[in-house]
Amino acid sequence: MTDDTAGGRAAEENLRARIAAELDAGRARSVGLTLEALDETELVAQHSPLMSPLVWDLAHVGNYEEQWLLRTVAGGEALRPDIDVLYDAFENPRAERVGLPLLSPREAEDYNARVRDRVLDALDRAAFDAGTPLLDGGFVYHLVIQHEHQHDETMLATHQLRRGAPVLADPPSPPAPGAFAGPDEVLVEAGPFTMGTTADPWAYDNERPAHTVEVPAFWIDTRAVTNARYLEFVADGGYDDPRWWSTRGWGWRTASGKRGPAFWTDDGSGGVLRRRLGRVEPLPMDEPVQHVSFHEAEAYARWSGKRLPTEPEWEKAARYDPATGRSLRFPWGSAEPGEGRANLGQRLLRPAAAGTYPAGAAPSGALQMLGDVWEWTSSDFHGYPGFEAFPYPEYSEVFFGGDYKVLRGGSWATHPTAVRATFRNWDHPIRRQIFSGFRCARDAEGAAAAGAVQGAVR
Incomplete structure (x- = not known):
């Protein structure tokens, strides 16, 4: 075995290990935002017509993984071809997904686990062929990993729109940097x-x-x-002065009646509160x-x-x-x-x-x-x-x-x-x-x- 061959195999094994770890990290995050955070009633509910029910996102990431990593890459038999249409984002607008016959949270969990087991089995045999664009550098695996994390961010937006007590742990922020001494x-x-x-x-x-x-x-x-700086714009009547808005922007402002960023409210004494993932707190100016x-x-x-x-x-x-x-x-x-x-x-x-x-x-x-x-x-x-x-x-x-x-x-x-x-x-x-x-x-x-x-x- 030449040094180049050994080095290539080692690089492939390192890539395979990273893919497995990233797949697991994404799934742990998805579960933490759904099954570990909320009960079934909240998971199947539509918290805003702008967003899907969280249970739709949970099963969608598994279906996407099945289609790309099992059927397309590994050539495996489809596990649930019958649900493809339910989790097709282009066929089903977000506002309509709550009315679909979706998998229940536990059914979604079981389906995702079966998909993942087969994906990891196939990953052990995967060859990252530079002549095959989908596999070159692990591209298709990166596609699926990023897709799940993008839906996790979408789930966080749903959590922000959800009404109710906080359900996500809130880590402390790093120490404030103090007065900024650099140029603006x-x-x-x-x-x-x-x-x-x-x-x-x-x-x-x-x-x-x-x-x-x-x-x-x-x-x-x-x-x-x-x-703090945006609040100056609000206080200066920025939402009432069409000079600052494009024609389309002013049309949106007047039709929507918006008077400040989403989730800001008046505290009743001249201050501003914001709602953040179920918490209501003073607006942090910095x-x-x-x-x-x-x-x-x-x-x-x-x-x-x-x-x-x-x-x-x-x-x-x-x-x-x-x-x-x-x-x-x-x-x-x-x-x-x-x-x-x-x-x-x-x-x-x-x-x-x-x-x-x-x-x-x-x-x-x-x-x-x-x-x-x-x-x-x-x-x-x-x-x-x-x-x-x-x-x-x-x-x-x-x-x-x-x-x-x-x-x-x-x-x-x-x-x-x-x-x-x-x-x-x-x-x-x-x-x-x-x-x-x-x-x-x-x-x-x-x-x-x-x-x-x-x-x-x-």
Whole structure:
């Protein structure tokens, strides 16, 4: 046996072990958000027409796993082909899923366990063939792992919409970073950078291929907009002044009657409370604002004299290293996200205070570009030049060109395996149940000479 052969086998075994561990971690998280958290009555209920019953999500992740890892990859016999249509997200809008003849929570648990047992048996024999795109680098396994974690984040959004006492343990936040001493915004110089990726085995089709984008110089906020700053917009009558809103945004504001972010309420004495996963608490002023729509983010940005960043601007600020001319996988480099770099993976049930993770800073100096809150950009969702749908058009392509805005960076609820500096999320501009916030940007006119003009954000 040559050294190359032995090394290749060792790498394959390491990949197989990581896949098994990640599959188990995702399932433990799903069970913790469903069977271990709520009784059957709450699992089969629809807590909001925006979301599925939690029991639908629980069985859906198992059915997705069966279709991709048992039938497609392993060529195994279908366990429950009769339920495929029930758990097809495109055939069944969320508001209608509660009326379907779904598996009960215990039936879903049993079904998922049977699927997983066969998947792990087949994994022992899997060959990660570089000539087979689905298996190259373990792509199809990564697809299934990320899919389950994405549904776990969706389940957390359902928990947020649910009425009732808290059921999830609330870990303590890390110590507040204290008064922020850095600049309010950082300058990103003009020039090209590599956007997207070609080689990352975890990347989805909409992150591919890598391509060069020329970006003019711009300023971007060092930190996401906080509750304190957003409250200034509210107090200044921002929701009553159409000057700050787009035509569509003002139409949404007036039709919906919204007066602030979702889950904010007046405490009756001039203060603000928020409801968070069943807890009602004073609004923490130093956390990034969350549960705001694109329209609200855009209005705030205009009120502050700025705008939302474009998607290329956001990605360049998050990963481009001018010292090397390289685009990094994560803002800090190639090391996997750890607790000291980003608030991801449900480590906390809330955003961390703005400025908490200096070790996770991007080369631009921008902080917390991954984790805490998804950040709205001004860009519509579309494919990159040379885009090819893989492994199915319904993951990305069917959403191109529609009424979707791109969000970047992940949230506190996003698992580390399901986010990176190239990852792209998208949603309707009116959505607020997601864990969404934003940071602002502005053009850099005469940027090379403007290095001292810092702290201009309102």
